[in-house]
Amino acid sequence: MGSRLPRDARSRAFGPHRRTLLHGVVHRRPRPPVRLLAQPRTHLRRDHLRLGLALLRLDPSALRGPGPDCDGRRAQARLARRDERGPGSRRPYVCRRRAGDVSPVRDRCSAQAEVVPARDHWRGRRGVARRAGARRLSGARQSVPRRGRRSARGGAEPSTPRRARFLSQPRRPPGLGRTARGHTRGGAPHGGGDGGGDKVDREGWRPAQGRDIGARRVGWGVLGAADIARKALLPAIAASNNGRVVAMASRAPERAREMLAPYADARVCDSYEALLEQNDVDAVYIPLVNSLHKEWTLRAMAAGKHVLCEKPLAMNAPEAEEMASAAEAAGKLVMESFMYRFNPDTRAFVESLRDALHLQTSFGFRLSDSANYRMHAALGGGALLDVGCYAVSITRWILGEPVEVLARAHVEHGVDMTVSSLLTFPTGATASIWASFESPEEQDLTVVTRDIVHRREQPFTAGHPDDPYRLMVESFGESILRDRPLALPLSDSIANMRVLDRIRDAFSS
Incomplete structure (x- = not known):
């Protein structure tokens, strides 16, 4: 959300820190209570709360009073990073409040909102210090006197004014797509403490593709206008939550166009080779005759496509083993279409x-x-x-x-x-x-x-309300998008072909 401060306040408040809008930062003048967004995690303690919105400055030093060096129209918003902290005895301004609600302390014609640097429950005790008084400077920065510190001999050193470190002030916005690091020292975010166990808190993390985070769907191509594709696979792909019908290739293009009529965005390719060249085709379904399974599975993988091959996977076990070796070398997924296993x-x-x-x-x-x-x-x-x-x-x-x-x-x-x-x-x-x-x-x-x-x-x-064909398509798509093991691995398909070979050898001898 963009700033809602007065124009002259905006121009003076952010100074060199406002080079661009920071992701997840709210610039506003909160008057009513702010409802914070909580993201609970299983390993958080009871008094922990992960905050995904801007926090208000709730300590007394955050309240600006009248003074010669204090401009009543100057914004006091600070740009920093999000926080996760819970109530405690050393944070009385957060204690005894209903979870998720934080009221503004006071509004003086300027924004009181800022975002607190990420720290865990234990480090946070030294981050929010109650201060008896504050010495203010003009502009968005201010200095706060620190408490006296004990020397090595046990004596107290006189307190000296110095620039406050209540918030770490970023000199540039955090990089897009990574979590800002709240700790002032180097190392992993949170130093492996509370919050450091989640991928979202790790520097350089990118979300995996998948339906939970709105990732793109798997683009499916079909080699051959087989009846099983019309009756089962095309409807299953269209109904799936992670796939979409992109193209079909057939020696009977009119039949293919008729089959793709219910799928507005799908197209017919002139040949199998042309379909494999389509950049928006991620996976190929092969319902061709059994003698062509190996050839077109290998050609599809060579073109960079994942393959869902109709049963049986191959003509015999050696062919299946060759397909498995090619899949491993190409880094592509191949699965046999045994839909009953997903019923x-x-x-x-x-x-x-x-x-x-x-x-x-x-x-x-x-x-x-x-x-x-x-x-x-x-x-x-x-x-x-x-x-x-x-x-x-x-x-x-x-x-x-x-x-x-x-x-x-x-x-x-x-x-x-x-x-x-x-x-x-x-x-x-x-x-x-x-x-x-x-x-x-x-x-x-x-x-x-x-x-x-x-x-x-x-x-x-496939007689089940949850169509096993759709469940199979979604499972295969999940393996593609999230790099997960196949529900029906090639090792099982190869073992099945070996038993079929033994049966053939037994009745042929």
């Missing part, structure tokens, strides 16, 4: 299980369209990769990594239409997995424990 009901179900003895899971549906990519082995088709990856993932989530894998499959034209597998685990628990393109719609999960049999229907669908 709150599924998570609660898995976390409730104890002492599992046997697990049985199935996922199947009827597929007869020969033009569908799932019916072509070269494109990564087959029931094992398409739906069996879900069954293996939830089995490992509950029981861990198997030590023995047996499998049988019905294969047509090189494509596994139905796969059945039996897994054994180090604890002695077993699991039966079934995946098929030859059955009616079927999703089921049964877990037998020592005490009870747990059942969950439709374990791999």
